Amino acid sequence: MxxxxxxxxxxTDRAAAALLLGCTANQVGYCGRCQGLTRRYGPxxxxxxxxxxxxxxxxxxxxxx
Numbered sequence: 800m801x802x803x804x805x806x807x808x809x810x811t812d813r814a815a816a817a818l819l820l821g822c823t824a825n826q827v828g829y830c831g832r833c834q835g836l837t838r839r840y841g842p843x844x845x846x847x848x849x850x851x852x853x854x855x856x857x858x859x860x861x862x863x864x
Contacts, residue, residue, distance in 0.1 A: 804849035805850055806848060808835060813827045822841065822843075826838050827840075832851045833848065
């Protein structure tokens with residue numbers, strides 16, 4: 800089972816967040832929903848962080864059938 804992505808707190812150092820996100824510090828910005836840090840600028844930029852995207856994704860639970 801895959802682990803759900805975690806929110807990166809806005810108080811996190813941008814250089815540390817960049818390491819977690821696999822980008823440079825100048826590409827780090829705030830999530831449009833939770834204000835956590837995300838790769839907001841540059842190639843592969845996302846306005847919404849991975850944690851918020853995972854929370855809104857439909858469940859893959861097939862037990863409803």
